[in-house]
Every structure is written in structure tokens, then in C-alpha cells.
Amino acid sequence: MDSASSTGDMMPILYIGQHESKRALPITNELVRHAQDCGYDMLTSPITTPHFHASVLALMTSYNQAISETSDPNSQPLPLIPAFKPVDTPLAPSDTISQLVAYTSPWIDLGSPDPLISHLSRQVFNAEIAYAAFCGVITVVVQGPRLSSSSSIAQYARAVKQALSVGGYLQVHIKMPMAGGSDSEGNGDMGDLSSFAREEFVGKDEEQQSTDPLSAWDAWNVVRSVCNYHPRLSVALDLPRRLPSLTLQTRWFSEPLRLIYLHASSFLVNAKGSFVLSKPHQHFIFRCMRLRSFPWILLSDVGPIPGVDDPSLVLSYPTGHLAPEVVEDAPSPRSNLSQSPTPAEAAQMPKARKSRSDPTPQLSYLRYLQQNQPVKSMIERFGGGFQDYLQSPLQPLSDNLESITYEVFEKDPIKYEWYERAIENALRDWKAQGKSTSSGTSAVVVAVVGSGRGPLVTRALRASEKSGIPIKPYAIEKNPNAYVLLQRHNEEDWNNQVTVVKTDMRAWKGPTLPDGSFGKVDILVSELLGSFADNELSPECLDGVQHVLNPDHGISIPTSYTAHFTPISTPRIHADLISKASSNWDNAFEIPWVVMFQQIDYLSTVAESDPPYTNNTKPSDLNLEHPLTPNVQTAWEFRHPLPPTVLAQSSLRRGGSAVSGAGGFMGGDGANEHNARFCKLRFPVREMGVCHGLGGYFETVLYEGDKDGIGKVELSTNPVTMEAKSKDMISWFPIFFPIKTPLHVPQNSELEVSMWRLTDDRKVWYEWLVESFITTGGKRVRLAVSDLHSSMKSGCLM
Structure with a gap:
């Protein structure tokens, strides 16, 4: 494997922490420093202790006993959680508090249908968040919503939104399982509050676990939508030992990832008895390391920190410089493996050989991956730091470029x-x-x-x-x-x-x-081409200079160009636009932005081997290796030189005479209306998602070649054709047409996009509108329609 270090590029540095779901020792300054000596960058710590958990259970038991002994249960007020005592929490303000990732109690149930359970859970949650903020904690992990019932997610989302207002500096990470199902940490334990929910409040469907792989993402989408894409809210993604389809991986990749959980069971054992990750895990981690803000990694339950009982033990820091045979890949895991190992599967898993020379083998392997990243592509090297960064389009006609x-x-x-x-x-x-x-x-x-x-x-x-x-x-x-x-x-x-x-x-x-x-x-x-081909007024400029071109056999290079777009999901860019709109960009959602896309998900895709998601889809049915092709469609085309009759009519209209028509549709004489365009395109959507706008591209034929196409030369930024026509071209980033209110689109639905290129005598602008439809009972039903967005205020001046 070629490494990034061989190219002279700066390599992203992985920040790796150690997480124990049942941490036995409290986190002290000495323990933090010892963990750093072992090569870890951070540790996780619960905000409260088992003693506090026991006191909450005792409080709940007392309340239930009290209402059972009274004839009027309503006369008994809901119990109140008392203020923390020192024995209730291991945290305190300290010099090392910034090296801790705190996590709230996984045994609470914020969305419980039982008012007692939800009341106690909200009190615990608010108290933990407030105390963590007081101690100076920056990063807090919150257990994700229970996926057994969709009715609980609204209550959960509201609690998270309230928590974001409690700590002004807290970064709140919602821990979500990548492939749906449930996160086992804290769920199902004897002390889990959800197990104490009273029968009269629990619906019949409450315990039915969803089998839809997108159920976890759908729950996360509700939470972040209720929180209005809050900039301090992100995902702590729990990777299973067998990754789901590339479709689902890309969906999570487009979200604001800040933490990745890697469990001990995700590591395989190779022929040398060393811990390694599967190819899909490697690829996903490498992909995340390309992000402008790449996530931290938490090694979960890989064992206690070595030497914790012997502080005098000197350990070697993991460098990642390992022998090739030590890190060679293990055989591919069986396709029927469950997301988490059963006790029987765990007993049959091959064991790694003990090595005194490497007390942290999983950590050493991740440092090896850090040292041996794939070489960056040309566009990645050129666009470093510009990923998903919004830029206003150039106006070379009205502005003199530097x-x-x-x-x-x-x-x-x-x-x-x-x-x-x-x-x-x-x-x-x-x-x-x-x-x-x-x-x-x-x-x-x-x-x-x-x-x-x-x-x-x-x-x-x-x-x-x-x-x-x-x-x-x-x-x-x-x-x-x-x-x-x-x-x-x-x-x-x-x-x-x-x-x-x-x-x-x-x-x-x-x-x-x-x-x-x-x-x-x-x-x-x-x-003169822009990111959407014609957005820097190439048609208007070439029309204006065509009079100097030989009318018999003059050649224009380029000869033609086409604009293309596809609906995309891009939560990160949408959050940035919300921030701009709340400051001094009141028209932020009316501007076509130039942006180097990275964390996006194509909503409409073309694939042959990967079936659509259904409630009966199993992980083994999905193809891990088949990349989906985005469905990018053509909006319109411009060709040069124009027929002389078109230019003649344009000149006639510019004169404003009686025979030049009644005037332009958008005001003025309408001399440029031959360069106006309109299209309406339909995009089938296989899986549910959220549309945040349109990703725009272009293709151009610089020279047509002879009648057989020999000598034809083309350029493209279209992700479908760029590899074949102009690989590694970096002159143009794509363009993004945002929509102010995201459209939620269900599985097997359809997006319909209407787009206009409009013009008057002074400028050119775009307008766009997105509608979603679903066909049920043979009838096409409209689900939602976006605002009619217009860039008229920021249009390109002629």
C-alpha cells in the first residue's frame, strides 16, 4: 500500500481514546496521564456513579410503593432527584478535564411513555449535563433514542434540544448504531429504567424492534431536525463488526461525524495472531480521515489500560511502524455474522496471542493505519481545506479578478x-x-x-x-x-x-x-465557463463577440456545454447556511454556492446489484463492494456559434422598435431571452432521505472533431463522466442550489425539480423549486413542495 507520507502530504493524525462501558476505576489526573503514556489521547468517563444509579432506583421504588398504598395515585407528586453528592459523580474540575469524553447514563429513557420514567430520566439527564458543563467538560456522549418505538423520539429530541441550551460550550454527540437495531450498552440491563415502565403506559408495539437498516439514521434525522441542525450537535457512530452496505455507510458519512466507536469484537485475528480490521472497516476509516474535521476514534472494551496496577511500568508508545506480517489482513469474515457476537460466537472467535512487547495491540494497529493512508487524489490535494466550504461564484464581467x-x-x-x-x-x-x-x-x-x-x-x-x-x-x-x-x-x-x-x-x-x-x-x-457551465455568462459573452467569427467556417472552442444536476443530502452545508442566514446573509438560501462537495449523499442513484431497503432486507442481502452511481441529469445546453437568425432577432429586440415584440418577460426589451432556459426533471429515490438542495455540474465539448468524432475533446465535472473525460481536473468545484426547508423523502418516492435560467437587460439569475411525490394505489400524490428560490438579487451582471 502506498502511503501518504511518500507523497510529502501532511497526514491526518488520529485522535484515539479508550472506552470501558463498565469502568471500574474513577478517572483521576494520574490515570489520564498514564493513559497518555500508553498512547491514548483521551478517556471516557461516566458523569454519575453506580451509587447514584442505585439511589434513583430506590427513589422510584419508594414512589411506586407509595402510590400502591393510596386510593388516589394523583395525590402523590412525582419524585424529585436530589442534588449530587460527591459519591454520586467521579467528575470534578481539573487540569485534565479536557482530555475526558463524558457520557450520560445509558440506563435512562428520555422518551418513555411512562410519565414516571420519563420524568426521572429528564431530571437525571439535565442534572448530568449541567454538572458536566460546570466541570468544564467539552465533549458529552448521549445514548441515542430507543428504536423500539418511533413515538418516543419526539420526547428524546426535545430533551436534547433543551440540553444544548444548558451548556453553552458543550459538544453533544448522540451515540447511534450504524445499521439500525439497538445499542446494547445500558439497554436490557436489570437497572435500565425502561424495564420498569408500567403496563398501562406501554403500547403493544413498544417492544417491536425495527429491522430497517435506516431506522437509526431516521431517528437521528428527527433529533437533529428538531434541534434545527445545531452546530454543537453531532453523531457518535457505533460501528458493528460487520459493516452494512455502502449506501448506508455513505448516508452516515454525510452526517456530522465526531466520534467513531470501534468495539473489541470488530477486530479480526490474522494468521500471526494479531488484531486487524476488515477491509470495509479500513476503507470507512480512511474515508473519514479525508474529512476536513475527521472524527475521533474510541476503542471500546478492548481491555483495561495496561499497567494501571503498576504505575512504575514503562510502556512503549505505539508508533504504527509494524512489520508487514503483523498487520496482514485476516480472512474475510463469514457473511452470516451478526452485528454483535452472541456468547456462542464469542467463544468460537480466534484468540490473539499475548505479547508483552505490545500491551495495546488494537491501538498500535490504528496507529499503523494512520501511518499508511492511501495516497490523496489530485482533487484532494488541491482542495485541502476547501471541502464543503461555501464560496460565492465569480462575476468576471462586473469584477476585475486578482x-x-x-x-x-x-x-x-x-x-x-x-x-x-x-x-x-x-x-x-x-x-x-x-x-x-x-x-x-x-x-x-x-x-x-x-x-x-x-x-x-x-x-x-x-x-x-x-x-x-x-x-x-x-x-x-x-x-x-x-x-x-x-x-x-x-x-x-x-x-x-x-x-x-x-x-x-x-x-x-x-x-x-x-x-x-x-x-x-x-x-x-x-x-468563460462556470461551475454550472453558463453561470459566469459564457453564452452572453460569446454571443457578443460572435460578430468577429468567420461566418463560413469559424470554430468556437468550446463548441457546446451542458448543465447537469442531481438532488443531494448535505447536512453540514445546510447547517452552515442556517448560521449564515442568522447573521448577515439574509439571502443565504437564494445563492447558488460554489463548493467542493465531500460530506454529501446522492439521493437518486443507479445500481444493479444492491437491492432497495425494505423491512425484510438482511445485511447479508446487501452488496458491500458495489458503489452506487449518482443519477445526474442534463438541464440544458448551449452551442456556439449561434445561428445568424437568432442573433439578428436579438439585435432587433434590443432596438425596441415596434416590430421587435412587446418586450421581455422579465422587463426590458428581452434581447437576451434566447439564452433563457427551463427544465423539469424527475429523480427516483430508492431509500428514504432528506433533500437539502441540488448539486450542479457541467460538461463541455471543446472541439467536436471530424464527422466520425475523431479528435473530439471534452471536459467534465459531472461525477458520472469526469473520470472518463477529464480525470484530475481541478479548475471547477461543483455548484450547490440550496433549499431553505429540507424535504423529507420516503422510500421509493420521487423528486421533481423545476429550474429556470432567467434574464432581463442587465443580469442573469436562476430560480429553482423541488417537489416530492409518491405513487400509492396507482395515483401520484404530492408530499411536499419547497419554496421557489431565486438568485435574482445576486444575479450575474451583464
Whole structure:
């Protein structure tokens, strides 16, 4: 395996803690330091002790006895939890409190239908949260809601929302099982309060455990929705020893992950008797380590901290530098393994060999994974730190870009190489087809419009040199600052071959001829595309300069481009937009944002081997290795050059004469309405989810090639086609069209998206609307409809 260290990249450092579900010793400063000496970064600690648990049970027993002895149960007030005593909690303010991950009592039931149980649970929960905040705890893990009843989740969610207001700095992590079912820690114990719920309050369906793999995610979605995507609320994900399908893994990956629980049973034993993780576990951890804020890992019940009974014992810190045979993969586990081992399965599990030289083998293995991460892709190296970071789209027509902005684009290893190839192919075909030139000589007139700092000019000169076909190059640029640099390039790099013209391309009259008239251009080259193809006004700019293009056989590079989108779930970005909207971005949900997607989930996918989730779906039915392909559809297309009749009508409308029509739909003369677009697309949704907006992409044909398509050159940011057309291209991040109120979509439903590209005489903007439907009884029923979002206020100025 190639490691990231071989590439010189900074490797993410795993923060690893030790968790004991039944911790015997209280956490002291000395124990924390000893754990750090062993290589752990943190420890977990319960907020309250078994003594406190016993006192709550005794209080409940006393209450039940009291109401059983009275003829009027309503005369007995619900019991009150007394204030903590020192014996009730192991925590206290200390220098090492920041190295602790505190967790609330797993034996409470915040959503219990029994008012006594829910009343006691809320008191315990609030008292624990308040005391942890007082002690200076930063990270608190809360046991997730009981999944045996959906009716309990609302009460649970409200309690969590209240807890977030108690501790202003607490990071609250909800512990959720990855594959549905229940989390066994605390559930089912004799002291679990849920087991004391009275029969008259417990419904018949309360104990029916859901078998839907998405049940845990659905419960989490309710909690975070009630809490309005609170920035201090996140997921502590409990990984099973056999991971579910990639579909479900991706769904959790798109959520705000802050903690990952790895149980001792998740580790396999290889031929050398060493603890290792399965390939799916490795892949999921590596994927999480690519996140801008990657989660911490808690090793759960892997044994006590070594040497805890002998503080003088000197232990070696795990470095991750292990022999290859020690960490070689174990055979693949059987597909019929349960999520957690039964006692019989646990007895049959192979045992690791004891080693005095490595008292923390699971920790050492994770440090090995840290040292041997897969090499980052080109886009990951370029976009480091920009993952899921919202950026406003550029407005190159109304704004003059700075040099650093041009420089970022020019680092693309693919884009300019492909442009050079397109120009070279066009020149070769020009000669092969015996076309005449507009220069009056053998030189083909090539104009780079919007040339910026000149990278396309350099590529055009290289294409001429490679093909052996002379060109007469022009560089057209309106930015006065970039114009200075273009002149310097012409003197120092281009041997004064290029005619540099400072003007808006739409005002350029064409090459000046010796007699003072203006000539034509044979090949018009531009890089005006935005993240959604046309969002930086490429159609308007190329329409305005088309008059200089040879009308008989002039070539536009690019020749055409298409906009594409697909509905996505992206809780992290939605939370960021809520934060922006509450500050100074009152139109945050009306802006198409440029963003490097990372923590997203495609709601509409295409797959052959992975069946849809149903209540009868078993983990063994799901394909772990088959990646789903997002269903990305085409919104619209633009082609260049336009037919002369279209431009003629546009010119007529711009005049505002009596024969030019009644005016534009959006005001003004409507001269640009030939560049307006509309589409309505349907996206089937196989599994339930939440739509937060639309992920937008583009594809472009730089050069069509000959009639057989030979010499065709394309670029793409579409995740379906990018690998084949322009792998490792980094010039463009996708675009995101948010919706203000997320749409909850059920299994086997459908999303219908309407999108408009609108224009008046001054600017271009987008409007979008999302609807959800389900078909029942042969009838298509609308479930929800989003707001009609409009970017008119922030539209691109022409």
C-alpha cells in the first residue's frame, strides 16, 4: 500500500481514546496521564456513579410503593432527584478535564411513555449535563433514542434540544448504531429504567424492534431536525463488526461525524495472531480521515489500560511502524455474522496471542493505519481545506479578478492540456479540409477572448508549433491589470507574436486590417465557463463577440456545454447556511454556492446489484463492494456559434422598435431571452432521505472533431463522466442550489425539480423549486413542495 507520507502530504493524525462501558476505576489526573503514556489521547468517563444509579432506583421504588398504598395515585407528586453528592459523580474540575469524553447514563429513557420514567430520566439527564458543563467538560456522549418505538423520539429530541441550551460550550454527540437495531450498552440491563415502565403506559408495539437498516439514521434525522441542525450537535457512530452496505455507510458519512466507536469484537485475528480490521472497516476509516474535521476514534472494551496496577511500568508508545506480517489482513469474515457476537460466537472467535512487547495491540494497529493512508487524489490535494466550504461564484464581467485568482485556475494539470489538444486538432482539421484563412495568408487567425494572464495564449502557440500550422494570435482582455501582464508576456515569452487588445470582448470589432477595416477570426477560444457551465455568462459573452467569427467556417472552442444536476443530502452545508442566514446573509438560501462537495449523499442513484431497503432486507442481502452511481441529469445546453437568425432577432429586440415584440418577460426589451432556459426533471429515490438542495455540474465539448468524432475533446465535472473525460481536473468545484426547508423523502418516492435560467437587460439569475411525490394505489400524490428560490438579487451582471 502506498502511503501518504511518500507523497510529502501532511497526514491526518488520529485522535484515539479508550472506552470501558463498565469502568471500574474513577478517572483521576494520574490515570489520564498514564493513559497518555500508553498512547491514548483521551478517556471516557461516566458523569454519575453506580451509587447514584442505585439511589434513583430506590427513589422510584419508594414512589411506586407509595402510590400502591393510596386510593388516589394523583395525590402523590412525582419524585424529585436530589442534588449530587460527591459519591454520586467521579467528575470534578481539573487540569485534565479536557482530555475526558463524558457520557450520560445509558440506563435512562428520555422518551418513555411512562410519565414516571420519563420524568426521572429528564431530571437525571439535565442534572448530568449541567454538572458536566460546570466541570468544564467539552465533549458529552448521549445514548441515542430507543428504536423500539418511533413515538418516543419526539420526547428524546426535545430533551436534547433543551440540553444544548444548558451548556453553552458543550459538544453533544448522540451515540447511534450504524445499521439500525439497538445499542446494547445500558439497554436490557436489570437497572435500565425502561424495564420498569408500567403496563398501562406501554403500547403493544413498544417492544417491536425495527429491522430497517435506516431506522437509526431516521431517528437521528428527527433529533437533529428538531434541534434545527445545531452546530454543537453531532453523531457518535457505533460501528458493528460487520459493516452494512455502502449506501448506508455513505448516508452516515454525510452526517456530522465526531466520534467513531470501534468495539473489541470488530477486530479480526490474522494468521500471526494479531488484531486487524476488515477491509470495509479500513476503507470507512480512511474515508473519514479525508474529512476536513475527521472524527475521533474510541476503542471500546478492548481491555483495561495496561499497567494501571503498576504505575512504575514503562510502556512503549505505539508508533504504527509494524512489520508487514503483523498487520496482514485476516480472512474475510463469514457473511452470516451478526452485528454483535452472541456468547456462542464469542467463544468460537480466534484468540490473539499475548505479547508483552505490545500491551495495546488494537491501538498500535490504528496507529499503523494512520501511518499508511492511501495516497490523496489530485482533487484532494488541491482542495485541502476547501471541502464543503461555501464560496460565492465569480462575476468576471462586473469584477476585475486578482492575479491570485487566475493563478489558482492555472494550476490545473488537465484543463489547459485539453485546450491545447482541442486547438491542435482544430488546426490539423482546418488544414486537412483545405479551409481558407481570414488572414489572407496561410496563418489561421486565433483569438483568445477573456485571456486573463494568458495561459490559453501560450497553449495556442504550442498547438501551432506541434501541428506545424502557423497562426495569427490575438489576446483580448478587459481587466486593465491583467492587460499589463499580457503585454509583458508578449515581450518576454511570446516573442511579440501576439496582438494584445484591451477591451470588453463584446466591444471588439475584430482584427484591424492594413486599410483600417476589421477582419474576421477563424478560431475563437474562451474559458468563460462556470461551475454550472453558463453561470459566469459564457453564452452572453460569446454571443457578443460572435460578430468577429468567420461566418463560413469559424470554430468556437468550446463548441457546446451542458448543465447537469442531481438532488443531494448535505447536512453540514445546510447547517452552515442556517448560521449564515442568522447573521448577515439574509439571502443565504437564494445563492447558488460554489463548493467542493465531500460530506454529501446522492439521493437518486443507479445500481444493479444492491437491492432497495425494505423491512425484510438482511445485511447479508446487501452488496458491500458495489458503489452506487449518482443519477445526474442534463438541464440544458448551449452551442456556439449561434445561428445568424437568432442573433439578428436579438439585435432587433434590443432596438425596441415596434416590430421587435412587446418586450421581455422579465422587463426590458428581452434581447437576451434566447439564452433563457427551463427544465423539469424527475429523480427516483430508492431509500428514504432528506433533500437539502441540488448539486450542479457541467460538461463541455471543446472541439467536436471530424464527422466520425475523431479528435473530439471534452471536459467534465459531472461525477458520472469526469473520470472518463477529464480525470484530475481541478479548475471547477461543483455548484450547490440550496433549499431553505429540507424535504423529507420516503422510500421509493420521487423528486421533481423545476429550474429556470432567467434574464432581463442587465443580469442573469436562476430560480429553482423541488417537489416530492409518491405513487400509492396507482395515483401520484404530492408530499411536499419547497419554496421557489431565486438568485435574482445576486444575479450575474451583464
